[in-house]
Amino acid sequence: MDIAGAFSYHNLIFILKGFGITLWVAFVAIALSFVLGSIAGTLRYMRIPVVSRILGVLVELIRNLPLLLILFFTYFAMPDIGVKLGVMSSAIVGLAVFEAAMISEIVRSGLSSIPKGQVEAARSSGLSYLQAVWHIVLPQGLRRMVPPMVSQFISLLKDTSLAIVISLPELMHNAKIVIAQSYDYTIPILAIVAVLYFAVNYALSLAAKRLENKRI
Amino acid sequence: MPDISIWTDYFGIYMKGFGNTVAASVIALLGSFAIGTIIAVFRISSVKPLRWAGTAYVEFIRNIPLLLVIFVFYYGLPSIGITLSGFICGTIGLMVYTASFVAEAIRAGIMSVPAGQTEAARASGLSYTGTMRHVVLPQAIKIVIPPLSNQFINLVKNSSILGVFAGFDLMYYGDQVAGKTYATFDTYLFVALLYLVLTLPLSYAALRLERRLAGNG
Numbered sequence: 001m002d003i004a005g006a007f008s009y010h011n012l013i014f015i016l017k018g019f020g021i022t023l024w025v026a027f028v029a030i031a032l033s034f035v036l037g038s039i040a041g042t043l044r045y046m047r048i049p050v051v052s053r054i055l056g057v058l059v060e061l062i063r064n065l066p067l068l069l070i071l072f073f074t075y076f077a078m079p080d081i082g083v084k085l086g087v088m089s090s091a092i093v094g095l096a097v098f099e100a101a102m103i104s105e106i107v108r109s110g111l112s113s114i115p116k117g118q119v120e121a122a123r124s125s126g127l128s129y130l131q132a133v134w135h136i137v138l139p140q141g142l143r144r145m146v147p148p149m150v151s152q153f154i155s156l157l158k159d160t161s162l163a164i165v166i167s168l169p170e171l172m173h174n175a176k177i178v179i180a181q182s183y184d185y186t187i188p189i190l191a192i193v194a195v196l197y198f199a200v201n202y203a204l205s206l207a208a209k210r211l212e213n214k215r216i
Numbered sequence: 217m218p219d220i221s222i223w224t225d226y227f228g229i230y231m232k233g234f235g236n237t238v239a240a241s242v243i244a245l246l247g248s249f250a251i252g253t254i255i256a257v258f259r260i261s262s263v264k265p266l267r268w269a270g271t272a273y274v275e276f277i278r279n280i281p282l283l284l285v286i287f288v289f290y291y292g293l294p295s296i297g298i299t300l301s302g303f304i305c306g307t308i309g310l311m312v313y314t315a316s317f318v319a320e321a322i323r324a325g326i327m328s329v330p331a332g333q334t335e336a337a338r339a340s341g342l343s344y345t346g347t348m349r350h351v352v353l354p355q356a357i358k359i360v361i362p363p364l365s366n367q368f369i370n371l372v373k374n375s376s377i378l379g380v381f382a383g384f385d386l387m388y389y390g391d392q393v394a395g396k397t398y399a400t401f402d403t404y405l406f407v408a409l410l411y412l413v414l415t416l417p418l419s420y421a422a423l424r425l426e427r428r429l430a431g432n433g
Contacts, residue, residue: 001295060416060419061412063419064369064373064411064412064415064416064419065373065408065411065412065415066373066374066375066376066377066387066411067373068376068377068379068380068387069376069387069390069404069407069408069411072387072390072391072394072400072404073401073404073408076394076400076404077394077400077401077403077404077405078401079400080398080399080400080401080402081401154279158279158280158281158282159281160281161281161282161283161284162281162283162377164283164380165379165380172281172283172284172287175287176287176291179291183294183295184295186291186292186294186295187292187295187296190284190287190288190291190292193284194276194280194284197279197280197281197284198276198279198280201278201279201280202275202279205279
């Protein structure tokens with residue numbers, strides 16, 4: 001083990017750059033998947049004929065595929081049918097699509113957990129269906145979605161590491177390059193990578209716990 | 217329309233990968249269940265160091281990527297002189313990683329059984345293990361099964377990570393075929409179908425089981 005060598009200035013900067021990419025890709029994918037997933041989940045909850053069905057099938061298909069395969073699709077297979085994306089965009093699109101399917105399920109079950117009677121009561125007091133969903137169901141449903149949503153975001157942050165297969169220069173990718181320099185670097189580098197992932201994810205999970213306690 | 221010959225010509229290769237994916241999943245499933253149960257028991261143990269060890273395991277492993285766990289076995293072990301194949305490293309990594317989620321599911325299930333029942337069982341003369349076996353676990357299992365079945369579906373999907381370490385699984389062979397034929401889209405489409413053959417029935421069964429347990433509960 002060569003701790004001083006492994007943590008040389010150059011290596012550390014390289015690792016931190018990878019970490020920056022990891023955080024950036026995770027951030028963009030979280031934002032995108034949140035928007036997409038919320039829309040899809042709400043549409044499925046509203047049981048709009050045809051639309052909800054098609055969304056349901058899509059969500060089930062995506063949820064049951066490995067994310068790794070979806071990344072292979074966005075980067076290697078899409079050019080085959082004429083859609084060419086860069087490494088970063090492929091990673092973001094793949095992650096966002098996969099996680100959006102997960103989030104739509106969270107949104108749908110969060111909304112479904114609000115008793116139907118509330119929608120009926122809102123409707124009979126003169127609100128339209130959309131108003132009832134917007135003012136009555138969504139605000140209550142959102143609170144229940146916070147814990148599973150945050151754990152999904154933690155999953156997403158961890159899943160960015162899979163983009164190593166399409167050579168996105170994220171944390172794991174850069175760590176692998178540093179490790180390749182010497183056997184003696186392996187353990188210290190893996191340790192610091194673990195600390196970085198752990199720090200962000202653990203902070204996220206603590207924040208989620210705090211948010212959960214505050215709201216209820 | 218997909219070019220079917222990409223599917224039929226290499227069918228044997230896909231099947232080899234499919235078999236290895238199933239094998240890795242089953243081994244990791246059994247292993248993660250065993251490790252997860254032990255960790256869960258640690259986490260609710262009255263012995264403080266055991267509890268700390270259990271909590272540390274769960275919190276640490278859950279917050280780092282599976283890929284990193286496998287890296288430790290695949291790149292970390294050779295640096296201290298132990299070299300294992302990609303399949304073995306991948307399967308052990310899956311086991312270690314999934315165990316942390318299994319442990320949490322089992323712990324939550326055990327905690328859901330009211331403490332009064334444990335106290336009553338202990339007071340009527342059952343040992344700690346007896347209480348666990350006859351009173352707590354039979355009730356906990358109902359609550360544990362839905363999250364556990366979800367974890368195992370995740371495990372099957374996560375096994376695709378073996379492809380990154382030349383683990384000879386479905387993902388790996390699919391990648392090989394794609395590299396050889398350049399028909400990336402058709403190849404990955406077939407790989408996707410094969411994964412769905414595994415995961416869709418599992419998801420469906422999990423949903424059915426969950427509903428049945430909810431009905432009986």
